[in-house]
Amino acid sequence: MASSAEDDDGSGSLIEHLVELRTRLLRAIAGLGIALLALLPFANRLYGWFARPLLEKLPEGAHLIAVEVASPFFAPLKLALFAALLLTMPWLLYQAWAFVAPGLYRREKRLALPLLVSAVLLFYIGCAFAFFLVLPAVFGFLTAITPDGVAMxxxxxxxxNFVLVIFLAFGISFELPVALVILVLLGWVTPAQLREWRGYAVVGVFIVAAVITPPDVVSQLMLAIPMCLLYEAGIIAARLLAPKTEDAAEDGAAGDA
Structure with a gap:
């Protein structure tokens, strides 16, 4: 009888979790759908604003073209969906947080929420950095080296597609401090080790920048340099959030010496 009651409690708990998961997913999809419907009437205007970094660098009389028949419809629609994802990202992450938060300890909640907020802000900052600084520099460089007689x-x-890849590359790369803090909190590395690996990290950053950015020096440097600075910011943040780990590592090193 007791075993049957425990099984009933387990199945009931599982069903409650599944119902909660379905509710959170429906709310997330609803928020995304509302944002998309709100942006659809402005999709063409949004694309015009989105194309400004290139249009402002093109010679007079040059413009974007639509090679495929359906591109004038699907390109603004795709951009509207991406913009809706950006706008609703806090709402989507809140739904995920509301689902997992009841199972977290108080200390985990206290650390997870600031990390979640920081991750969202850093992603937005990375996208803004790419749009307002990187893209104008990249398109200025590309238009400047266009051979004579070639219309860009x-x-x-x-x-x-090109710009969205840049957005994702910079948005994800700007998450580096959050990733370092999480690694330290998990106990996989210490701030002292991160400082020791600084040289390797710089080399790795430039390799990553060369792989995920277009084949031009401008975009590679504009990604690598901020990532190096973000690596240092991650070390500082990790040191502030996990001072005991750092102290223990340094004490252990002193004892070995």
Whole structure:
């Protein structure tokens, strides 16, 4: 009888979790859908604003083109969906947080929420940095080296894919401090080790920048330099959040000496 009651409690708890998960997913999808419907009427205007970094660098008379028949419809729609994802990211992450938070300890909640907020802000900062600083510099460089007699008229879908890759590359790369703090909190590394590995990290950053950015020096440097600075910021943040780990590592090193 007791075993049956325990099984009933377990199955009931599982069903409650599944119902809660379904509720959170429906709320997340609803928020995303509302944002998308709100942006759809402005999709073409949004794409025009999105194309400004390239259009402002093109010679007079040059413009974007649509190679595929359906590109004028699908490119703005794709951009509207991406913009809706950006706008609703806090709401989507809140739904994920509301689902997992009841199972966390108080200390885990106290650390997880600031990390979550920091991750969202850093992603936004990375996208803004890419749009307002990196893209104008990259397109200025590319238009400057365009051979004589060649008209640079990019397909609207190709341009959108290019810019979205840049956005994701910079947005994710700017999460480096959060990733370092999480590694320290998990006990996988210490701030002292991160400082010791600084040289290797710089080399790795430049390799990553060369791989995920377009094949030009401008975008590679504009990603690598902020990532190096963010690596240092991650060390400082990790040291502040886990001073005992650092102290223990230094004491252990002193004892070995």
């Amino acid at each position: 008229m990019t397909d609207i879908n190709a341009y959108l």
